[in-house]
Amino acid sequence: MDHYDPQQTNDYMQPEEDWDRDLLLDPAWEKQQRKTFTAWCNSHLRKAGTQIENIEEDFRDGLKLMLLLEVISGERLAKPERGKMRVHKISNVNKALDFIASKGVKLVSIGAEEIVDGNVKMTLGMIWTIILRFAIQDISVEETSAKEGLLLWCQRKTAPYKNVNIQNFHISWKDGLGFCALIHRHRPELIDYGKLRKDDPLTNLNTAFDVAEKYLDIPKMLDAEDIVGTARPDEKAIMTYVSSFYHAFSGAQKAETAANRICKVLAVNQENEQLMEDYEKLASDLLEWIRRTIPWLENRAPENTMQAMQQKLEDFRDYRRLHKPPKVQEKCQLEINFNTLQTKLRLSNRPAFMPSEGKMVSDINNAWGGLEQAEKGYEEWLLNEIRRLERLDHLAEKFRQKASIHESWTDGKEAMLQQKDYETATLSEIKALLKKHEAFESDLAAHQDRVEQIAAIAQELNELDYYDSPSVNARCQKICDQWDNLGALTQKRREALERTEKLLETIDQLYLEYAKRAAPFNNWMEGAMEDLQDTFIVHTIEEIQVRQLVPRRDQALMEEHARQQQNERLRKQFGAQANVIGPWIQTKMEEIGRISIEMHGTLEDQLNHLRQYEKSIVNYKPKIDQLEGDHQLIQEALIFDNKHTNYTMEHIRVGWEQLLTTIARTINEVENQILTRDAKGISQEQMNEFRASFNHFDRKKTGMMDCEDFRACLISMGYNMGEAEFARIMSIVDPNRLGVVTFQAFIDFMSRETADTDTADQVMASFKILAGDKNYITVDELRRELPPDQAEYCIARMAPYNGRDAVPGALDYMSFSTALYGESDL
Numbered sequence: 001m002d003h004y005d006p007q008q009t010n011d012y013m014q015p016e017e018d019w020d021r022d023l024l025l026d027p028a029w030e031k032q033q034r035k036t037f038t039a040w041c042n043s044h045l046r047k048a049g050t051q052i053e054n055i056e057e058d059f060r061d062g063l064k065l066m067l068l069l070e071v072i073s074g075e076r077l078a079k080p081e082r083g084k085m086r087v088h089k090i091s092n093v094n095k096a097l098d099f100i101a102s103k104g105v106k107l108v109s110i111g112a113e114e115i116v117d118g119n120v121k122m123t124l125g126m127i128w129t130i131i132l133r134f135a136i137q138d139i140s141v142e143e144t145s146a147k148e149g150l151l152l153w154c155q156r157k158t159a160p161y162k163n164v165n166i167q168n169f170h171i172s173w174k175d176g177l178g179f180c181a182l183i184h185r186h187r188p189e190l191i192d193y194g195k196l197r198k199d200d201p202l203t204n205l206n207t208a209f210d211v212a213e214k215y216l217d218i219p220k221m222l223d224a225e226d227i228v229g230t231a232r233p234d235e236k237a238i239m240t241y242v243s244s245f246y247h248a249f250s251g252a253q254k255a256e257t258a259a260n261r262i263c264k265v266l267a268v269n270q271e272n273e274q275l276m277e278d279y280e281k282l283a284s285d286l287l288e289w290i291r292r293t294i295p296w297l298e299n300r301a302p303e304n305t306m307q308a309m310q311q312k313l314e315d316f317r318d319y320r321r322l323h324k325p326p327k328v329q330e331k332c333q334l335e336i337n338f339n340t341l342q343t344k345l346r347l348s349n350r351p352a353f354m355p356s357e358g359k360m361v362s363d364i365n366n367a368w369g370g371l372e373q374a375e376k377g378y379e380e381w382l383l384n385e386i387r388r389l390e391r392l393d394h395l396a397e398k399f400r401q402k403a404s405i406h407e408s409w410t411d412g413k414e415a416m417l418q419q420k421d422y423e424t425a426t427l428s429e430i431k432a433l434l435k436k437h438e439a440f441e442s443d444l445a446a447h448q449d450r451v452e453q454i455a456a457i458a459q460e461l462n463e464l465d466y467y468d469s470p471s472v473n474a475r476c477q478k479i480c481d482q483w484d485n486l487g488a489l490t491q492k493r494r495e496a497l498e499r500t501e502k503l504l505e506t507i508d509q510l511y512l513e514y515a516k517r518a519a520p521f522n523n524w525m526e527g528a529m530e531d532l533q534d535t536f537i538v539h540t541i542e543e544i545q546v547r548q549l550v551p552r553r554d555q556a557l558m559e560e561h562a563r564q565q566q567n568e569r570l571r572k573q574f575g576a577q578a579n580v581i582g583p584w585i586q587t588k589m590e591e592i593g594r595i596s597i598e599m600h601g602t603l604e605d606q607l608n609h610l611r612q613y614e615k616s617i618v619n620y621k622p623k624i625d626q627l628e629g630d631h632q633l634i635q636e637a638l639i640f641d642n643k644h645t646n647y648t649m650e651h652i653r654v655g656w657e658q659l660l661t662t663i664a665r666t667i668n669e670v671e672n673q674i675l676t677r678d679a680k681g682i683s684q685e686q687m688n689e690f691r692a693s694f695n696h697f698d699r700k701k702t703g704m705m706d707c708e709d710f711r712a713c714l715i716s717m718g719y720n721m722g723e724a725e726f727a728r729i730m731s732i733v734d735p736n737r738l739g740v741v742t743f744q745a746f747i748d749f750m751s752r753e754t755a756d757t758d759t760a761d762q763v764m765a766s767f768k769i770l771a772g773d774k775n776y777i778t779v780d781e782l783r784r785e786l787p788p789d790q791a792e793y794c795i796a797r798m799a800p801y802n803g804r805d806a807v808p809g810a811l812d813y814m815s816f817s818t819a820l821y822g823e824s825d826l
Contacts, residue, residue, distance in 0.1 A: 031236040036237035039221035044071045056118045062092025072134045089116045128236050157185045164196050169238040176204025179579045186249045201228050211420040216248045247526045257787045258766035264791045265763050268348050275341045282334050283359040290367045297374035304467035306389045313382050332661040336668040343672040347679040352735050360604040392466050399457040406450050417489035419793050422497050427504035434497050451483050567639050574630045575644030582647040585655040596666045597695050614663045672744050690747050760821045767813035774808035776801035
């Protein structure tokens with residue numbers, strides 16, 4: 001391997017003399033090594049579909065030795081000799097030894113002839129050299145490697161177990177608890193460690209070896225009896241056996257690392273997909289609410305009564321105070337979610353999110369603009385309708401009053417005019433009737449104005465679309481017809497009276513002489529007639545009625561005066577509060593703008609400052625509610641003007657909604673800046689430089705640069721670009737094509753170097769580990785290696801694998817990995 005140190009290997013290989021002495025002193029070690037090394041070799045050779053039975057015999061021709069080296073190194077050796085002669089065997093063994101030497105291993109007194117001749121000592125020595133080089137040398141734990149690294153790994157893994165103390169690779173393992181502890185530490189479900197006893201080494205060793213063979217794919221390399229029955233187990237055999245545990249668990253560690261990487265990537269994707277789903281749903285719900293609400297606001301069907309229109313005004317007030325504010329917050333949250341999602345996608349190397357057609361932020365804004373336009377016209381129409389109905393109610397009441405007075409006056413007049421009382425009257429009575437009739441004609445003429453006023457009011461009610469115009473018209477027509485009839489009857493009665501007067505005057509001449517003689521009697525009669533005449537004309541009763549109306553009118557005037565005084569108090573009360581709240585909102589807007597572009601302190605300082613502002617703004621809400629209550633009283637009093645303030649309730653509402661939206665958006669912008677800074681390693685100094693450049697070219701001080709400002713900014717930083725290149729850059733910084741560049745987009749562009757994030761290739765490599773180096777992965781493998789929800793996430797989205805090596809149920813993790821990063825469709 002790249003960091004191989006030949007001297008280090010020599011340090012861990014016993015000199016040749018040690019080999020001889022070991023074998024002479026304790027033949028049991030040879031037995032242990034033969035069994036362990038044979039099992040170790042077979043654990044690799046089986047991958048090539050073969051094995052050995054006798055270690056000193058089966059490697060003599062060099063063929064399986066070369067195959068073993070190819071399997072454990074992953075490299076191809078020189079082509080072996082297939083002949084049966086000794087020279088062919090020596091050639092093959094030399095090729096194997098040359099390959100070992102090419103890896104930096106210095107072979108000590110090991111020659112091809114000894115291996116071909118079946119020298120056990122040399123064969124075991126060669127296999128140990130191979131084990132050291134390929135199984136132990138590359139073990140590295142906390143800057144120690146090879147034997148010390150393996151020992152340290154064992155010590156670290158068994159440290160939590162009080163009855164295990166690993167200090168070497170011989171007697172520390174005799175009680176079997178070391179092997180059991182290694183297994184329990186990594187796979188606690190395989191061994192009930194609490195039931196093991198230190199004084200039962202055979203059970204402990206057999207438990208560990210059986211479990212390792214059955215569940216960890218580690219062949220049984222030693223017999224428990226050999227270890228227990230030896231004062232000092234063979235170090236090389238124990239090291240070889242323990243190294244197999246290391247590689248088994250480091251392989252599991254690799255799989256765990258791969259699974260963790262995949263889980264992390266899938267978690268990001270799942271979170272992003274959830275944010276996308278949430279955006280789509282929130283956008284759909286908001287657009288649906290707008291779609292339902294606009295027709296209600298565009299409905300201009302007038303109501304017939306003031307009460308009904310006031311109910312509409314109350315409904316609109318509820319809409320502005322109760323129903324719309326949550327939607328304003330939803331719209332703001334929608335934009336915040338969208339911006340946060342885009343930031344997270346950029347930082348995790350994912351493509352930008354494109355909402356469904358018609359659900360872009362710009363689409364929401366356009367729909368919202370239509371809503372507010374309809375809303376503005378609706379309130380104006382409501383107020384005009386209320387003014388119209390107020391005028392109509394006044395006119396209708398005036399019409400009823402005048403009509404009632406007129407009808408009361410005309411009551412009985414037609415019957416009076418149709419009387420034939422003149423037929424039996426005397427001349428003086430006729431003259432009295434004529435005087436009375438003349439008085440009636442004067443009264444009739446005086447009532448002509450009232451009839452004309454009634455007709456004029458009816459005409460105005462018609463022009464203003466009064467809902468009860470038919471009954472008004474019918475009553476007016478009846479009055480006019482009656483008036484015409486009264487005129488005709490009056491004329492007819494005058495003619496009859498005058499005709500009768502002439503007739504009686506002629507008769508009177510005839511009785512003149514008689515009358516002179518009867519003067520006293522006549523005088524008495526005339527006096528009586530005068531008295532009767534005075535009583536018969538009813539002017540005095542009407543005068544009494546007029547005197548009764550005067551105090552009633554005075555009372556109405558007093559009530560109206562009191563009402564106007566109350567209205568003025570309401571105007572002043574609303575004006576006083578509005579003149580405080582309006583400027584307060586404007587001041588807060590300006591202060592938030594200053595905080596968002598200031599360069600004092602860290603982004604966290606800005607965030608804390610903004611959250612304090614948000615808290616103070618939320619605490620101000622009761623004052624807005626109090627003003628809404630005053631506004632309701634003003635509308636219920638039908639007050640349409642207020643000279644004490646230039647602020648309307650709608651001004652305050654819109655300003656308040658903008659303030660809440662602005663503080664929420666600004667906080668989100670700073671949070672996204674922190675995300676970007678941390679992901680891309682931007683220093684506070686760099687952030688301040690970005691902010692200074694942005695502020696300089698934000699000439700309108702809106703917190704955004706328009707296209708020309710951004711172009712000027714790029715030119716000032718040395719960018720030399722044509723229209724096509726600038727258009728490409730704008731598509732990056734302004735994906736929604738709003739024509740502006742936010743500070744967030746600006747810092748994203750200025751820090752284009754990507755953060756240390758996972759890539760599609762890394763995810764693919766992780767899946768390859770879980771798949772055991774196959775080009776596909778199975779459902780069972782996914783469910784075994786990943787948490788249930790993420791395993792099912794992959795299974796639902798992975799396409800079937802169609803390669804030549806496919807098996808039933810094989811899934812294509814490669815295309816899935818690229819799709820996670822938007823390089824192809826899932």
